[in-house]
Amino acid sequence: MKKYVAEPYRIKVIEPIKETTKEERIELLKIAGYNPFSLKSEDVYIDLLSDSGTGAMSQEQWSQIMLGDEAYAGSRSFYKLESVVKQITGYEYFIPAHQGRGAEHICLKPLVVHEGMYFISNTHFDTTRAHVELAGARALDCVISECYDLGLDYPFKGNVDLVKLEKLIQEKGAKNIAGIIMTITNNSAGGQPVSYENILKASQIAKKHQIKFIIDGARYAENAYFIKQREPGFENHSIREIAYQTFQLADIFLMSAKKDGLVNIGGIVAIKDDKSLYRKCQARVVPYEGFPTYGGMTGRDMEAMAQGLLEGLDERYLRHRTDQIRYLGEMLKEAGIPIQYPVGGHAVFVDCGSIAPHIPYDQFPALSVANALYIEGGVRGVEVGSLLLGRDPDTKRNLQSPVEFLRLTIPRRLYTYEHLKAVGEALIRVFQNREQLKGYKFVYESPILRHFTSTYKPIDR
Numbered sequence: 001m002k003k004y005v006a007e008p009y010r011i012k013v014i015e016p017i018k019e020t021t022k023e024e025r026i027e028l029l030k031i032a033g034y035n036p037f038s039l040k041s042e043d044v045y046i047d048l049l050s051d052s053g054t055g056a057m058s059q060e061q062w063s064q065i066m067l068g069d070e071a072y073a074g075s076r077s078f079y080k081l082e083s084v085v086k087q088i089t090g091y092e093y094f095i096p097a098h099q100g101r102g103a104e105h106i107c108l109k110p111l112v113v114h115e116g117m118y119f120i121s122n123t124h125f126d127t128t129r130a131h132v133e134l135a136g137a138r139a140l141d142c143v144i145s146e147c148y149d150l151g152l153d154y155p156f157k158g159n160v161d162l163v164k165l166e167k168l169i170q171e172k173g174a175k176n177i178a179g180i181i182m183t184i185t186n187n188s189a190g191g192q193p194v195s196y197e198n199i200l201k202a203s204q205i206a207k208k209h210q211i212k213f214i215i216d217g218a219r220y221a222e223n224a225y226f227i228k229q230r231e232p233g234f235e236n237h238s239i240r241e242i243a244y245q246t247f248q249l250a251d252i253f254l255m256s257a258k259k260d261g262l263v264n265i266g267g268i269v270a271i272k273d274d275k276s277l278y279r280k281c282q283a284r285v286v287p288y289e290g291f292p293t294y295g296g297m298t299g300r301d302m303e304a305m306a307q308g309l310l311e312g313l314d315e316r317y318l319r320h321r322t323d324q325i326r327y328l329g330e331m332l333k334e335a336g337i338p339i340q341y342p343v344g345g346h347a348v349f350v351d352c353g354s355i356a357p358h359i360p361y362d363q364f365p366a367l368s369v370a371n372a373l374y375i376e377g378g379v380r381g382v383e384v385g386s387l388l389l390g391r392d393p394d395t396k397r398n399l400q401s402p403v404e405f406l407r408l409t410i411p412r413r414l415y416t417y418e419h420l421k422a423v424g425e426a427l428i429r430v431f432q433n434r435e436q437l438k439g440y441k442f443v444y445e446s447p448i449l450r451h452f453t454s455t456y457k458p459i460d461r
């Protein structure tokens with residue numbers, strides 16, 4: 001088998017990208033308050049901030065867009081999308097949302113039925129955590145400890161720790177657990193996959209305690225691909241079969257379709273068979289998102305998503321997608337840069353705590369590497385560490401993340417291997433000068449999801 005497969009598509013439309021000088025980037029970053037989120041995308045050469053809504057659509061998706069039915073109620077495009085979601089999941093109910101956090105907003109709150117409730121997850125994504133807290137509950141993470149042994153070659157580092165899960169349920173009391181959320185792949189833990197066996201066992205625990213089992217499946221197709229590659233017994237299953245079997249283990253499927261849905265905007269709430277929960281979610285979608293047959297999407301968006309969901313399950317596409325991430329990961333690893341290994345499905349996660357051990361966690365080592373990488377190569381990555389984790393909602397203390405990651409997130413079908421090579425070379429240069437990296441302090445700290453809008457300045461040593 002070839003080490004890295006070539007693109008299973010050719011390029012029909014191009015978007016030029018600008019190159020800036022190092023001197024310009026130093027100035028641009030200063031203007032952005034040293035927050036990569038505040039850079040203009042025009043001033044970024046290769047943008048690895050997120051794989052969310054940043055991918056390229058296919059000719060089939062663009063052609064379906066012309067078929068969009070923009071009716072306020074009962075749009076034909078809704079019924080097409082609903083039929084695809086039902087086919088993929090086997091679920092009875094579907095509500096569209098404008099994106100993943102819209103789906104979380106609609107669906108998590110109705111599960112919080114009294115005070116003092118918790119959600120338990122392998123790892124909550126940051127918007128999921130925010131919606132859990134906004135719903136008046138608390139978010140507990142219990143990923144397996146192998147996840148934090150970054151060099152350890154373990155196939156499913158995204159798994160939930162089943163012993164800890166049981167223990168937490170005993171400790172807090174099953175009636176106080178609003179839901180168990182399986183994030184597949186486990187984004188914040190390095191885009192790491194979760195095994196079928198682990199999802200099965202966690203779902204059995206949920207069932208035993210009569211707790212709702214939720215799949216946060218923004219990258220469920222990438223997860224199914226890893227199950228096929230790495231989990232004995234699934235070699236001969238199609239990606240679609242693996243995904244379907246996975247959905248059968250859960251009660252609810254929440255999805256940011258901006259990832260494996262291969263669209264620029266869109267979200268899904270799908271409910272297996274709980275009509276009463278469906279009614280509660282339906283009542284919330286109207287004021288917060290829109291009428292239940294569009295839920296914050298246009299008809300054309302729903303057309304693109306119906307097509308994108310099917311393309312996202314194509315094995316040839318998934319092979320190339322994961323090969324691209326592996327290519328960048330292996331290039332960095334060979335240069336001695338510490339990363340979460342093996343690489344996951346959507347990004348390379350660089351261990352900046354090890355690169356800059358002289359920067360304390362509350363001076364954000366991964367922000368420091370992200371900013372240096374922008375200056376060096378015009379590449380934008382994102383901090384996934386103590387800055388993103390934020391403060392304890394009760395004590396307001398800065399929380400310390402177990403790992404200070406810089407995430408280099410690869411958009412779908414957007415960049416070539418040569419782009420990724422340029423990224424690798426720039427990061428290697430930053431790594432060679434790592435003792436010059438500086439910590440950061442807040443100039444303005446935003447009160448919620450602070451990493452998006454805060455501003456900083458470097459701390460001179």
Ligand code: F0G
Nearest residue numbers: 050052099100101125127187218256258
């Ligand atoms: N769940 C997971 C696992 C996610 O990765 C995201 C978004 C969401 C939910 C929320 O979805 O953005 O459509 O509202 N992740 C993006 C990222 C933002 O860059 O990882 P959304």
